[in-house]
Amino acid sequence: MLLKTKESLIRRMYLVDVAKGLAITIKNFFFAPKITIQYPEERRKYSDRFRGQHYIKATNGVENCTACMLCPTVCPAECIHIVAGERPDKEKYPVQFEIDILRCCFCGMCEEACPKDAIKLSTIYEMSTESRDVYDRSFLMEQRGNK
Amino acid sequence: MNAIEWYAMIGKTALVIGMLLMVAPVMNWIERRGAGLMQNRLGPNRVGPFGLFQTIADALKFLFKEDRILGHVNPFWYFIAPIVVLIPACMTFAVIPFASSITVDGTVIRMQAAELNVGFLYVFAIASLGVYGLIMGGWASNNKFALLGSLRSSSQMISYELSMGLSVIGLVMVFSSVDLMAITQGQGEALWQLGPLTIPKWGIFVQPIGFIIFLTAVFAETNRLPFDLPEGEPEIVGFHVEYGSMKFAVFMMGEYMNMAVASGLLASLYFGGWQLLPGMGWALGNLGLAGDAHEWARIGFEMLSFTLKLSFFMWFFVWVRWTLPRFRYDQLMDLGWKVLLPLSLANIVITGAMIYYGWV
Numbered sequence A: 001m002l003l004k005t006k007e008s009l010i011r012r013m014y015l016v017d018v019a020k021g022l023a024i025t026i027k028n029f030f031f032a033p034k035i036t037i038q039y040p041e042e043r044r045k046y047s048d049r050f051r052g053q054h055y056i057k058a059t060n061g062v063e064n065c066t067a068c069m070l071c072p073t074v075c076p077a078e079c080i081h082i083v084a085g086e087r088p089d090k091e092k093y094p095v096q097f098e099i100d101i102l103r104c105c106f107c108g109m110c111e112e113a114c115p116k117d118a119i120k121l122s123t124i125y126e127m128s129t130e131s132r133d134v135y136d137r138s139f140l141m142e143q144r145g146n147k
Numbered sequence B: 001m002n003a004i005e006w007y008a009m010i011g012k013t014a015l016v017i018g019m020l021l022m023v024a025p026v027m028n029w030i031e032r033r034g035a036g037l038m039q040n041r042l043g044p045n046r047v048g049p050f051g052l053f054q055t056i057a058d059a060l061k062f063l064f065k066e067d068r069i070l071g072h073v074n075p076f077w078y079f080i081a082p083i084v085v086l087i088p089a090c091m092t093f094a095v096i097p098f099a100s101s102i103t104v105d106g107t108v109i110r111m112q113a114a115e116l117n118v119g120f121l122y123v124f125a126i127a128s129l130g131v132y133g134l135i136m137g138g139w140a141s142n143n144k145f146a147l148l149g150s151l152r153s154s155s156q157m158i159s160y161e162l163s164m165g166l167s168v169i170g171l172v173m174v175f176s177s178v179d180l181m182a183i184t185q186g187q188g189e190a191l192w193q194l195g196p197l198t199i200p201k202w203g204i205f206v207q208p209i210g211f212i213i214f215l216t217a218v219f220a221e222t223n224r225l226p227f228d229l230p231e232g233e234p235e236i237v238g239f240h241v242e243y244g245s246m247k248f249a250v251f252m253m254g255e256y257m258n259m260a261v262a263s264g265l266l267a268s269l270y271f272g273g274w275q276l277l278p279g280m281g282w283a284l285g286n287l288g289l290a291g292d293a294h295e296w297a298r299i300g301f302e303m304l305s306f307t308l309k310l311s312f313f314m315w316f317f318v319w320v321r322w323t324l325p326r327f328r329y330d331q332l333m334d335l336g337w338k339v340l341l342p343l344s345l346a347n348i349v350i351t352g353a354m355i356y357y358g359w360v
Helices: A009-013 A015-031 A070-074 A109-113 A137-141 B003-038 B054-064 B075-095 B120-127 B130-140 B144-175 B180-186 B208-221 B245-270 B280-286 B291-321 B329-356
Strands: A054-056 A080-086 A092-099 A119-121 B101-104 B107-110 B190-194 B197-200
Touching: A009 A015, A015 B003, A015 B291, A054 A137, A070 A080, A070 A109, A092 A137, A109 A119, B003 B054, B003 B075, B003 B107, B003 B245, B003 B291, B054 B245, B075 B120, B075 B130, B075 B245, B101 B291, B120 B144, B120 B245, B130 B144, B130 B245, B144 B180, B144 B208, B144 B245, B144 B329, B180 B245, B208 B245, B208 B329, B245 B291, B280 B291
Parallel strands: none
Antiparallel strands: A054 A119, A080 A092, B101 B107, B190 B197
């Protein structure tokens, strides 16, 4: 139902309200703190739990991963591809470890599933490239996380 | 005409045209930075100092875009519409005085590009031509939304032109002239003396209602928010949907030039035009100049005064834009026909009575 309320003449003249509005705008113009983050110079501080670019955690230069295939199984985007192999000391390890980063949805389930604390999502969010990259093993082995 | 008059004519024309062409890029920058700061952001601040070259970058972008003439448009009218919007905007500033007159070798030079005795009647006559450009643009686009946009804009401009013209009649009655130079000169007199404070006979003190009507109508005439239905960039589409590249930029330039003309009119009709601002007369007296130097300093101060007033109104356009929401179409028409038109007619009657009883 359309309710019609009777406003006073001063209010219907609209001028006082316009003046009030102008005062608010100019107050914002001069005094309000500006929330813009000037990106390349200043960066937003993200949470430590931010899910960004992947890496495989290594201990003493050897990757933690044992190619247990839990992460490709749990991955909803099916972007992880692992070929398992065997080291001379009978240890299982990933010969190939590829993440198709274009398919990845950064859900972090691989990180949660990993029993060896091997695949991790770092806080790096600048991942733009000029080619359609697939992250391979050597790329992922670079230790670039803070976790 | 003698040589001095010729030189003066060329100089004044160059000044006015140069100023108008500079208005669009500068105002574009002010508008965008102003919008940013009012919305608690920073606005464009990367290109050049304070982002001042942003508009140059924009203009270059516009120039390098492909200037397409679409298959379904009427090429001639499509091409000519932006020009029809731009030219009246350039022409109207000619009669607005930006300083008083100066005598050089016995020749009196009036500081306005064209000395027309019809004064601002010329401004109204030419400014209303701009609406043809909008209609042409909408019609030639051969697009129903563009046509609807141009219909909206033409009806808006015609509605508000009435109250705009009538609101100034009161001022004409008070100053008994339509010549802007004479009106500005008349505003130099004192209206009241309140102790040490002299209230000048500025249009706003003589005609406060007329000023508010004129201000509102001018916002509608220049298609600025809160009356920017012709353009309506966020949701409704205006008459220039089919325009791109430099043709679109010319429409925008026309809008900014119209704003400059409107601000010039507001300044010279209601805020004393080139009449010195408080304190400027004192500063001019204390410069200790004499003869020609003093005269030229006076002209400089007057131009500065006029420019400050004009800049304030240009800023006011931006200020209001980020304060008020857009009117609905029926509200716009209600305001124009049911409020402003009767009010401006009443204003004429009241002013007539006041002049008859000698109050003004």
